[in-house]
Amino acid sequence: MPEPHEPAEGAVAGTGMGxxxxxxxxxxxxxxxxxxxxxPGAGPGGGPRGGPSAPARSLWSDAWRDLRRNPVFxxxxxxxxxxxxxxxxxxxxxxxxxxxxxxxxxxxGSSPGHPFGFNGQGCDVYTRxxxxxxxxxxxxxxxxxxxxxxxxxxxxLAGFFGGVxxxxxxxxxxxxxxxxxxxxxxxxxxxxxxxxxxPVIGFMVLLGWPQISRIARGSxxxxxxxxxxxxxxxxxxxxxxxxxxxxxxxxxxxxxxVATIALGTYIALEATLSYLGVGLKPPTVSWGxxxxxxxxxxxxxxxxxxxxxxxxxxxVLAFIMLGDAVRDALDPxxx
Amino acid sequence: xxxxxxxxxxxxxxxxxxxxLLIFLMVNVMGDPxxxxxxxxxxxxxxxxxxxKEFGLDKPVWQQYATYMGNVFTGDFxxxxxxxxxxxxxxxxxxxxxxxxxxxxxxxxxxxxxLGVLTGLRRGRPVDTAVLILTLVVISVPTFxxxxxxxxxxxVEWGVIKPSVSSEATVDExxxxxxxxxxxxxxxxxxxxxxxxxxxxxxxxxxxAVAKGLPRRxxxxxxxxxxxxxxxxxxxxxxxxxxxxxxxxxxxIFNIHGVGFQLYQGILRQSTQTVVGFVTVxxxxxxxxxxxxxxxxxxxxxxxRYA
Numbered sequence: 001m002p003e004p005h006e007p008a009e010g011a012v013a014g015t016g017m018g019x020x021x022x023x024x025x026x027x028x029x030x031x032x033x034x035x036x037x038x039x040p041g042a043g044p045g046g047g048p049r050g051g052p053s054a055p056a057r058s059l060w061s062d063a064w065r066d067l068r069r070n071p072v073f074x075x076x077x078x079x080x081x082x083x084x085x086x087x088x089x090x091x092x093x094x095x096x097x098x099x100x101x102x103x104x105x106x107x108x109g110s111s112p113g114h115p116f117g118f119n120g121q122g123c124d125v126y127t128r129x130x131x132x133x134x135x136x137x138x139x140x141x142x143x144x145x146x147x148x149x150x151x152x153x154x155x156x157l158a159g160f161f162g163g164v165x166x167x168x169x170x171x172x173x174x175x176x177x178x179x180x181x182x183x184x185x186x187x188x189x190x191x192x193x194x195x196x197x198x199p200v201i202g203f204m205v206l207l208g209w210p211q212i213s214r215i216a217r218g219s220x221x222x223x224x225x226x227x228x229x230x231x232x233x234x235x236x237x238x239x240x241x242x243x244x245x246x247x248x249x250x251x252x253x254x255x256x257x258v259a260t261i262a263l264g265t266y267i268a269l270e271a272t273l274s275y276l277g278v279g280l281k282p283p284t285v286s287w288g289x290x291x292x293x294x295x296x297x298x299x300x301x302x303x304x305x306x307x308x309x310x311x312x313x314x315x316v317l318a319f320i321m322l323g324d325a326v327r328d329a330l331d332p333x334x335x
Numbered sequence: 336x337x338x339x340x341x342x343x344x345x346x347x348x349x350x351x352x353x354x355x356l357l358i359f360l361m362v363n364v365m366g367d368p369x370x371x372x373x374x375x376x377x378x379x380x381x382x383x384x385x386x387x388k389e390f391g392l393d394k395p396v397w398q399q400y401a402t403y404m405g406n407v408f409t410g411d412f413x414x415x416x417x418x419x420x421x422x423x424x425x426x427x428x429x430x431x432x433x434x435x436x437x438x439x440x441x442x443x444x445x446x447x448x449x450l451g452v453l454t455g456l457r458r459g460r461p462v463d464t465a466v467l468i469l470t471l472v473v474i475s476v477p478t479f480x481x482x483x484x485x486x487x488x489x490x491v492e493w494g495v496i497k498p499s500v501s502s503e504a505t506v507d508e509x510x511x512x513x514x515x516x517x518x519x520x521x522x523x524x525x526x527x528x529x530x531x532x533x534x535x536x537x538x539x540x541x542x543x544a545v546a547k548g549l550p551r552r553x554x555x556x557x558x559x560x561x562x563x564x565x566x567x568x569x570x571x572x573x574x575x576x577x578x579x580x581x582x583x584x585x586x587x588i589f590n591i592h593g594v595g596f597q598l599y600q601g602i603l604r605q606s607t608q609t610v611v612g613f614v615t616v617x618x619x620x621x622x623x624x625x626x627x628x629x630x631x632x633x634x635x636x637x638x639x640r641y642a
Contacts, residue, residue: 175354178354179358276587276599313477
């Protein structure tokens with residue numbers, strides 16, 4: 001039965017059976033290129049790869065080595081570190097209160113002490129932009145963790161045990177894939193009255209897990225056919241031991257890659273839902289809410305929209321770049 | 336081929352039932368379907384009970400779902416909150432959204448594949464790097480921000496387009512909204528084509544074609560492009576459903592009275608029939624698009640045969 005195809009992974013699938021050798025060849029060339037690029041920085045310690053003196057490196061230490069040398073990773077990592085810090089301690093770089101607004105200042109442009117100007121309610125746009133990071137980062141991180149855990153457990157178990165449960169799970173993921181995400185969000189969240197971030201996170205986990213579960217299922221199926229798993233089975237290892245000790249460490253890389261890229265898209269989705277009026281609700285400070293409010297006054301005071309929109313774009317960009325860098329490090333043949 | 340299509344159609348049935356049931360439950364169980372009928376005020380209990388009885392809402396949910404689906408398959412999608420037939424709303428809304436989606440797909444194909452081929456053939460050159468950075472930026476800026484910014488600059492500041500689309504929504508009015516709707520997918524198409532082209536460029540059949548002295552143009556269009564477009568066609572096909580569902584944001588920005596607009600109104604007014612009806616059609620579109628993509632495989636890639 002032809003499986004539904006993953007758009008993101010399609011490039012590899014398209015090579016087909018005949019391309020296996022090309023793929024191996026291209027992997028070798030990219031690896032060689034990677035080594036050559038790392039050469040000058042490696043210094044005298046960087047011996048020939050696979051030589052008798054070179055210590056054995058695991059996938060993870062190898063990936064970490066690649067990442068530390070990747071400027072994309074360093075830049076996006078610094079941006080994300082900064083975002084996490086200001087969402088934990090927003091008062092570190094702003095002394096204002098995001099809910100302290102004076103209507104007399106409504107829509108005013110920038111002035112000393114208020115570099116980004118004021119919004120429609122007369123709140124300081126700079127303060128609100130800084131405080132807005134918290135909602136976005138919380139939603140992104142919590143939704144990704146939830147999706148990754150739920151998706152990889154369900155997908156991994158289905159891939160490992162196969163049979164009826166696998167078939168049922170595949171049909172369930174098909175059902176979730178058939179529902180447009182923004183639409184599902186509008187329907188489900190329009191009845192929620194709570195103004196915390198949790199309904200939004202719950203919704204993202206509910207509609208996001210099938211994506212990860214498909215990836216996890218595929219990669220567990222690949223991993224369980226490897227010789228070392230067969231060897232472990234022949235030695236009498238229990239299912240739990242095989243899954244946790246042998247399969248999981250070798251199947252988790254694609255999940256991490258997809259989850260990191262998804263984190264950025266969840267932040268964008270939260271903002272989109274807030275823009276449509278069903279995401280986060282007002283006392284929470286969120287870029288989506290601010291952009292939505294500012295869009296009505298876009299002719300008179302575009303600065304109210306541009307600052308939170310810029311912050312949102314940089315945040316999403318940072319997470320997507322991080323995901324790209326992690327993918328390059330963990331899976332050189334996808335480069 | 337025929338048997339494959341029948342098997343796929345049969346497989347669609349559980350997915351269709353599952354997806355529509357899920358939406359039906361979300362709308363009916365979580366919301367209060369009669370609340371919308373009383374306008375902004377709260378219904379008094381007697382009226383609510385009478386309305387519930389009238390619409391069969393006092394019956395168990397599975398029975399309501401069965402009745403609803405029975406009606407849908409006889410072409411009766413029910414009535415919206417203002418007494419209009421849902422099918423009437425659909426007949427005005429769907430043509431607009433289909434036009435918008437077509438414009439978006441034309442952009443995806445024309446710009447996305449062209450850029451993808453250009454960058455895939457020039458990997459590592461400045462053009463490649465520039466386009467890659469551009470696609471990253473486009474992916475990172477959420478659609479509603481892109482839309483609002485284009486509306487601000489093109490529509491308000493420079494006056495190139497009208498900021499909002501008229502109710503006829505002709506194709507020339509839909510060019511900018513179509514570009515906005517396509518933007519994120521456009522970037523994905525570019526990257527996917529680029530990866531695919533770059534990978535297949537080293538394939539044996541390309542080397543053979545070059546060795547036998549075919550002109551470069553013919554190698555690229557007949558051999559390289561045809562093989563590299565398979566994953567791209569998959570993506571664009573599955574994207575049709577996503578575009579029509581995602582048009583809700585674009586339609587809101589540019590005030591286009593399409594599917595997204597009707598759905599948004601339906602959700603605001605808690606009109607169960609409108610929401611479930613439109614979503615049912617969208618789910619069907621998504622499933623059919625997937626089937627067509629899988630059949631197109633056999634056309635594009637003769638190695639694939641469906642028994």
